Amino acid sequence: MVRGEYHIFVATNMRGAIVLHWGVSKLSPGEWLAPPPEILPKKSNLVPGACQTYFTDISTGMGSFQVVDINLQQSNLLGIQFVIWSGGSSWIKNNGTNFFVGMTPVISSGKASGDGDGIFKWLLDEISRRERRLRERCKNEGEFGLVGILVWLRFMSCRHLTWNKNYNVKPREISEAQDRFTNLLQRIYLNQPNDREIVRLLMTHVGRGGQGDVGQRIRDEILVIQRNNDCKGGMMEEWHQKLHNNSSPDDVIICEALLNYIKSGFRVDVYWKTLNTNGLTKQKLASYDRPIVSEPHFRADTKEGLIHDLTAYLKTLKAVHSGADLESAIEVLVTSNKKLLESRIELRPVLIANHRRLKDILFLDLALDSAVRTTMERGLKNLNFAYLPEIMFFISLVLENVCLSTVNNEDLIYCTKDWYHICELYKPNDGQWALQTKAILDRLQLVLADRSQCYQKKIQPSAKYLGNLLGVQKSAIDTFSEELIRAGSAAILSALINRFYPILRKVANLGCWQVISPVDVCGIVLCVNELRSIQNKVYRKPTILIATRVTGEEEIPDGVVAVLTPDIPDVLSHVSIRARNEKVCFATCFDPNILRDLKSKEGKSISILVKSANIIIRDISSSNFSFKSFGTQSNHQGLTLRKKAFCGKYAISVEEFTSEAVGAKSCNLKFLRGKDIAYKISSFYKCVKGGDLSKLQSIQETILRMNAPISLTHELKSKMRSSGIPWPGDDGDERWNHAWQAIKKVWASKWNERAFIRDTSEIYTEIVKGLGETLVGAYPGRAMSFLTKKSNLSSPIVIGYPSKPIGLYSKKSIIFRSDSNAEDLEGYAGAGLYDSVIMDKEEKIVLDYSRDRMIIDRAFQISLFSRIAEVGKIVEGLYGRPQDIEGVVKDGVIYVVQSRPQI
Numbered sequence: 001m002v003r004g005e006y007h008i009f010v011a012t013n014m015r016g017a018i019v020l021h022w023g024v025s026k027l028s029p030g031e032w033l034a035p036p037p038e039i040l041p042k043k044s045n046l047v048p049g050a051c052q053t054y055f056t057d058i059s060t061g062m063g064s065f066q067v068v069d070i071n072l073q074q075s076n077l078l079g080i081q082f083v084i085w086s087g088g089s090s091w092i093k094n095n096g097t098n099f100f101v102g103m104t105p106v107i108s109s110g111k112a113s114g115d116g117d118g119i120f121k122w123l124l125d126e127i128s129r130r131e132r133r134l135r136e137r138c139k140n141e142g143e144f145g146l147v148g149i150l151v152w153l154r155f156m157s158c159r160h161l162t163w164n165k166n167y168n169v170k171p172r173e174i175s176e177a178q179d180r181f182t183n184l185l186q187r188i189y190l191n192q193p194n195d196r197e198i199v200r201l202l203m204t205h206v207g208r209g210g211q212g213d214v215g216q217r218i219r220d221e222i223l224v225i226q227r228n229n230d231c232k233g234g235m236m237e238e239w240h241q242k243l244h245n246n247s248s249p250d251d252v253i254i255c256e257a258l259l260n261y262i263k264s265g266f267r268v269d270v271y272w273k274t275l276n277t278n279g280l281t282k283q284k285l286a287s288y289d290r291p292i293v294s295e296p297h298f299r300a301d302t303k304e305g306l307i308h309d310l311t312a313y314l315k316t317l318k319a320v321h322s323g324a325d326l327e328s329a330i331e332v333l334v335t336s337n338k339k340l341l342e343s344r345i346e347l348r349p350v351l352i353a354n355h356r357r358l359k360d361i362l363f364l365d366l367a368l369d370s371a372v373r374t375t376m377e378r379g380l381k382n383l384n385f386a387y388l389p390e391i392m393f394f395i396s397l398v399l400e401n402v403c404l405s406t407v408n409n410e411d412l413i414y415c416t417k418d419w420y421h422i423c424e425l426y427k428p429n430d431g432q433w434a435l436q437t438k439a440i441l442d443r444l445q446l447v448l449a450d451r452s453q454c455y456q457k458k459i460q461p462s463a464k465y466l467g468n469l470l471g472v473q474k475s476a477i478d479t480f481s482e483e484l485i486r487a488g489s490a491a492i493l494s495a496l497i498n499r500f501y502p503i504l505r506k507v508a509n510l511g512c513w514q515v516i517s518p519v520d521v522c523g524i525v526l527c528v529n530e531l532r533s534i535q536n537k538v539y540r541k542p543t544i545l546i547a548t549r550v551t552g553e554e555e556i557p558d559g560v561v562a563v564l565t566p567d568i569p570d571v572l573s574h575v576s577i578r579a580r581n582e583k584v585c586f587a588t589c590f591d592p593n594i595l596r597d598l599k600s601k602e603g604k605s606i607s608i609l610v611k612s613a614n615i616i617i618r619d620i621s622s623s624n625f626s627f628k629s630f631g632t633q634s635n636h637q638g639l640t641l642r643k644k645a646f647c648g649k650y651a652i653s654v655e656e657f658t659s660e661a662v663g664a665k666s667c668n669l670k671f672l673r674g675k676d677i678a679y680k681i682s683s684f685y686k687c688v689k690g691g692d693l694s695k696l697q698s699i700q701e702t703i704l705r706m707n708a709p710i711s712l713t714h715e716l717k718s719k720m721r722s723s724g725i726p727w728p729g730d731d732g733d734e735r736w737n738h739a740w741q742a743i744k745k746v747w748a749s750k751w752n753e754r755a756f757i758r759d760t761s762e763i764y765t766e767i768v769k770g771l772g773e774t775l776v777g778a779y780p781g782r783a784m785s786f787l788t789k790k791s792n793l794s795s796p797i798v799i800g801y802p803s804k805p806i807g808l809y810s811k812k813s814i815i816f817r818s819d820s821n822a823e824d825l826e827g828y829a830g831a832g833l834y835d836s837v838i839m840d841k842e843e844k845i846v847l848d849y850s851r852d853r854m855i856i857d858r859a860f861q862i863s864l865f866s867r868i869a870e871v872g873k874i875v876e877g878l879y880g881r882p883q884d885i886e887g888v889v890k891d892g893v894i895y896v897v898q899s900r901p902q903i
Contacts, residue, residue: 439801770807
């Protein structure tokens with residue numbers, strides 16, 4: 001049943017055109033009648049006495065199928081009869097007879113309006129009778145299968161589905177089934193390390209269970225409570241009947257509500273408050289197979305006895321239904337461990353060992369996690385944000401808790417190391433300390449955001465698929481992953497960081513804005529989620545974009561005069577360079593209140609005035625600025641596209657570089673004298689004329705499949721060797737193939753989606769660990785950045801510490817890159833169309849800044865930054881104009897690898 005209507009699904013993995021030939025049965029299973037027109041599926045035709053329906057292709061994580069969905073609605077039909085036609089005279093039957101699918105009680109008790117009848121009965125069967133098969137499926141399907149079980153269990157624990165209905169399941173059976181299931185999870189946790197985080201989430205939604213008398217005690221002890229306290233009727237008897245018929249996690253809440261009711265002096269409003277706070281309403285209590293419709297009522301003289309007995313009974317209920325409850329977890333372990341583990345840190349080594357009590361230790365760890373989280377949530381409202389050491393202490397606790405709750409936590413560990421180091425360096429009102437602290441928290445936020453996205457991609461599709469099949473409310477499906485994330489300690493950590501940010505910015509004197517491209521503009525406000533989503537649009541009126549997400553790789557649309565964002569792209573990213581080149585105002589806003597106010601102005605006209613490092617925003621009338629003048633300014637100058645002529649050479653040495661053959665970047669290399677050769681873009685056009693493109697569809701795929709002309713290979717080999725560059729082919733054909741593939745990737749990159757504040761007295765520098773692609777590409781986080789006055793090179797000023805979580809590294813290799821001034825479109829110098837491609841694949845390394853001398857050694861930092869600035873000044877003097885310079889620091893030595901004129 002789906003949303004109150006009866007469906008019959010017929011599915012097959014057969015290929016080709018297949019037809020379901022079917023009819024309905026009303027009075028007996030052997031009856032075959034033509035179905036009524038109102039229940040015919042799509043792609044159906046009525047024929048005499050029957051219906052013929054074509055199967056529809058669907059794809060799931062388990063493969064591709066063809067399916068027919070027959071919605072019998074709310075009719076009283078017994079079922080359907082059918083055979084399958086697969087072409088010609090081929091009919092598929094059930095051993096010579098028709099197939100029959102009846103509307104059995106199992107179907108009629110299926111999910112309707114969130115009840116989920118029979119679901120837990122199925123789970124019991126699956127766990128108890130098919131444990132080995134389930135274990136094999138979890139092993140074979142890996143994370144995907146576990147996520148499906150997680151979604152199902154969470155829907156039940158959040159009461160979107162019912163544990164059991166129309167079945168009398170003894171508490172002992174539930175307890176034993178849970179025990180088997182948690183034993184299964186324990187084995188998966190041990191044998192499938194990559195799935196441990198999902199297993200932990202699963203265990204928070206299932207009780208620990210137990211063999212022996214643990215489950216049976218639920219039945220027995222309620223009888224003792226009724227007898228000892230003379231409460232055999234009313235609400236207690238209704239609860240007793242429910243407990244005997246189908247005990248569930250709701251019983252833990254009911255018991256807690258009764259205890260609060262009794263302790264408050266029998267105030268029934270306290271009873272209902274406890275129930276409602278935990279999601280139990282009068283309607284929910286009345287919906288049980290054994291409904292609870294009465295309110296509790298006890299004699300005053302039974303108060304102490306009831307408190308004593310119900311407190312003990314609560315432990316019994318939690319032992320079965322609340323495996324992650326702290327008191328229950330400790331109770332389980334105390335018999336074998338005289339000394340309670342003092343912290344989760346002590347538990348960590350045990351959690352990765354093959355311990356016979358691993359399941360119980362896991363439940364204890366989950367309970368400790370929950371206890372820490374609850375304590376932090378309770379203390380957050382009383383936190384004094386004016387006293388930084390107190391905030392830092394709270395962040396330390398929550399960060400440590402998040403680390404211990406995360407399985408693959410290398411990035412979090414490095415953040416924690418940095419955090420402890422910066423806490424030791426704390427000085428009140430120290431601007432440099434605030435800058436460094438902010439960089440660490442920036443990186444933490446990136447890690448948390450990345451994990452949130454991972455949950456969305458990993459879990460949300462299964463939640464949507466299963467939720468729709470089970471008829472769960474759309475709101476519960478849409479927020480499934482979000483609520484799962486918010487239930488963890490990471491949500492508290494993120495909230496703490498957000499509260500801490502304004503304080504740090506004030507101490508560091510950062511203000512509310514970081515201006516990347518300072519231009520005064522007027523325009524109409526437009527809000528978008530991602531700049532990438534509208535980068536190909538053309539706006540006919542001057543437009544100021546408020547973009548929530550900017551990666552750094554995007555193009556700025558025509559007609560946009562400003563881009564304001566809460567995101568933090570690098571000032572040397574492609575979009576930043578293009579904004580400066582095209583005189584577009586580009587800035588990051590760190591104040592959520594300002595952003596909220598800007599978004600409220602959508603559709604209205606505003607002016608932006610840049611004053612130093614601040615932005616002044618004013619409302620204006622659209623009549624106060626001229627669209628006509630804008631149109632004139634925004635029209636691009638006509639482009640002169642000159643095709644590079646092939647001069648008979650595929651490659652030229654550095655001595656042969658001329659302004660006609662190569663661009664400014666390559667010409668500059670003549671002075672820097674690196675080991676370079678130019679592999680001319682006209683060589684590409686010459687290769688294209690070789691006729692290797694005719695059969696391919698995509699331009700990029702075409703280019704990547706091109707074969708290297710023999711003359712090209714010989715000439716390139718000769719030029720590389722004469723220039724002192726190792727020829728890749730000396731190490732075998734595979735190495736040359738890698739190099740040729742890299743060359744083609746540079747060419748192919750032209751057909752992609754993307755067809756600092758200038759002060760001549762200053763040198764601005766950004767540094768990243770590893771390859772520079774993390775600086776100019778769409779890699780999250782900020783680079784180490786500093787300013788140096790040309791008149792005082794010995795006093796660099798740090799304006800930002802690194803928060804890049806990832807560094808790119810490569811073994812000794814060759815890089816193939818475009819000469820953007822020569823080969824790209826006009827006006828795009830410094831942020832070209834072409835990519836740079838390394839012959840060998842880069843390796844992503846999670847960065848550890850805690851021991852980096854550039855960060856922790858102030859004397860080394862000043863010395864290095866001063867020498868870098870000195871190199872920049874020398875190179876600029878060599879060319880006689882401002883330069884964009886790229887270099888490398890290796891073993892303390894500075895190498896300049898390229899320089900190009902600034903636009």
